[in-house]
Amino acid sequence: MQGGSTPAYAQKKGDPVDLISTPQKSDAKSLIDYKSIKDVLVNDNLDQVVKERKRRKKRASVLRTKRLISTYDFPSRENFWPFFSEYWLVKSVQKLKWNFTKPDYGLDSSFKKMLEKIGFLEKQFKVMLLDTNEITHVALPGSDQSYIILLSLPFIRTMDLTKLEISLLLFEDFIRARMGYFENYATSKELQKLFGQNYYQKKLPKSLFQDLLAKYDKIVFSDGFTFQQQFEVTTEVAKLLKGNEKFVLAYRRLIGKIDNLVKRDKSYKNYNQLYPSPELQLNWLNGGGVAPRR
Amino acid sequence: MEGLELKIVNNQAFQYLPRVLSVMLLLTLIIVSGDVDARSGNREKTVGVLYYRLMFGHLHSRPTPYSESLTTIACGQPMRLYERKNSPKMSNQSRDWARVKVGTRQGYVLQKTLAPTKPNCFQDQYPAFFKSFKLDLSELYYWGRLYDQYIRGKSQVF
Numbered sequence: 464m465q466g467g468s469t470p471a472y473a474q475k476k477g478d479p480v481d482l483i484s485t486p487q488k489s490d491a492k493s494l495i496d497y498k499s500i501k502d503v504l505v506n507d508n509l510d511q512v513v514k515e516r517k518r519r520k521k522r523a524s525v526l527r528t529k530r531l532i533s534t535y536d537f538p539s540r541e542n543f544w545p546f547f548s549e550y551w552l553v554k555s556v557q558k559l560k561w562n563f564t565k566p567d568y569g570l571d572s573s574f575k576k577m578l579e580k581i582g583f584l585e586k587q588f589k590v591m592l593l594d595t596n597e598i599t600h601v602a603l604p605g606s607d608q609s610y611i612i613l614l615s616l617p618f619i620r621t622m623d624l625t626k627l628e629i630s631l632l633l634f635e636d637f638i639r640a641r642m643g644y645f646e647n648y649a650t651s652k653e654l655q656k657l658f659g660q661n662y663y664q665k666k667l668p669k670s671l672f673q674d675l676l677a678k679y680d681k682i683v684f685s686d687g688f689t690f691q692q693q694f695e696v697t698t699e700v701a702k703l704l705k706g707n708e709k710f711v712l713a714y715r716r717l718i719g720k721i722d723n724l725v726k727r728d729k730s731y732k733n734y735n736q737l738y739p740s741p742e743l744q745l746n747w748l749n750g751g752g753v754a755p756r757r
Numbered sequence: 758m759e760g761l762e763l764k765i766v767n768n769q770a771f772q773y774l775p776r777v778l779s780v781m782l783l784l785t786l787i788i789v790s791g792d793v794d795a796r797s798g799n800r801e802k803t804v805g806v807l808y809y810r811l812m813f814g815h816l817h818s819r820p821t822p823y824s825e826s827l828t829t830i831a832c833g834q835p836m837r838l839y840e841r842k843n844s845p846k847m848s849n850q851s852r853d854w855a856r857v858k859v860g861t862r863q864g865y866v867l868q869k870t871l872a873p874t875k876p877n878c879f880q881d882q883y884p885a886f887f888k889s890f891k892l893d894l895s896e897l898y899y900w901g902r903l904y905d906q907y908i909r910g911k912s913q914v915f
Binding site: 564572 | 884
């Protein structure tokens with residue numbers, strides 16, 4: 464430090480005052496040995512600690528982002544259809560009237576036994592009885608291992624079906640679901656592209672699910688299945704039942720009962736449009752009739 | 758004597774003993790603790806914690822799918838399972854139901870809808886997708902009712 468009462472840096476009044484009275488450079492150099500401090504820091508591995516902390520922070524942030532991105536996964540086809548079919552059921556509860564106290568027909572065990580006898584093992588099924596004849600019977604898109612089948616209680620009651628006949632009706636729908644007609648009809652190109660993909664920072668098309676709900680309604684209530692599809696299903700069921708005379712006869716009896724019902728009961732006049740047609744099915748089963756053109 | 762004390766202190770296994778004991782005590786308390794049954798006034802014994810494994814469901818007031826719903830439950834919901842003694846008076850259907858406590862409510866859920874570990878729920882697998890459906894209360898209620906109303910089965914390998 465220089466001698467005298469006034470420091471060198473406070474020469475004029477009004478000048479900014481440096482509160483840290485720094486010694487002159489030459490003095491500082493002599494007082495602080497920067498090299499030794501650097502050596503100490505290097506020996507302390509502090510720079511390594513800082514680097515490691517930065518690395519850890521970066522890793523945590525990458526993980527967080529990855530986790531955030533994964534929340535935007537779109538379900539796979541297998542996971543999507545069972546979910547959406549149930550969503551449609553929930554949305555259509557007033558129309559479908561499935562929320563009521565049901566009698567126990569023992570359908571779970573009879574249909575299970577039928578599947579096992581025909582050789583379809585490890586297949587889960589959910590049957591929903593409806594208190595309406597707006598829908599008679601239909602299998603909704605599900606996964607390869609799990610099936611949702613709707614069945615009208617008034618429909619099976621009117622025809623006085625046996626447990627075996629009901630199981631065969633469920634089996635026909637089960638085969639129709641396996642053939643994927645409903646699913647193919649409902650799947651749009653847009654939806655197909657989304658299965659199993661990630662849509663982080665992208666927006667799902669607003670109308671995607673509304674359109675899909677409308678397609679479900681259309682196929683279930685008005686469009687139904689084509690002659691070609693019906694022919695394929697009937698011949699496939701007949702092929703699978705072959706060898707079990709009891710099943711074959713019961714299936715013919717079932718189709719005959721449906722044919723009679725739709726011919727005499729006006730409330731089922733829509734049936735032929737959805738499942739064309741029991742009369743033709745009987746022909747196909749008896750080996751007659753011609754397969755519809757594709 | 759001093760040497761012996763030092764040996765014990767240095768032993769790593771003994772350092773964790775109080776913590777292990779307290780965790781075991783807590784677990785025992787959870788398992789053994791019971792609640793008072795509102796109807797009979799008897800203390801009910803809890804036998805474990807289980808998780809609901811379907812998308813949605815209902816906690817029922819009685820062991821039938823058509824009884825009143827006490828609350829809607831979602832997949833992954835933990836619940837305390839009460840010990841339930843089967844009596845000859847019980848119907849076969851009633852035996853399929855477990856008596857549980859969800860939050861503050863006690864009721865019944867189907868036994869086969871419970872899992873011993875937290876299940877891999879659809880809602881957790883695809884949270885953003887699931888959220889985009891913006892389900893309202895009545896939809897949640899009906900989704901739960903679906904599982905009460907299904908006739909379910911599975912064909913099996915003999």
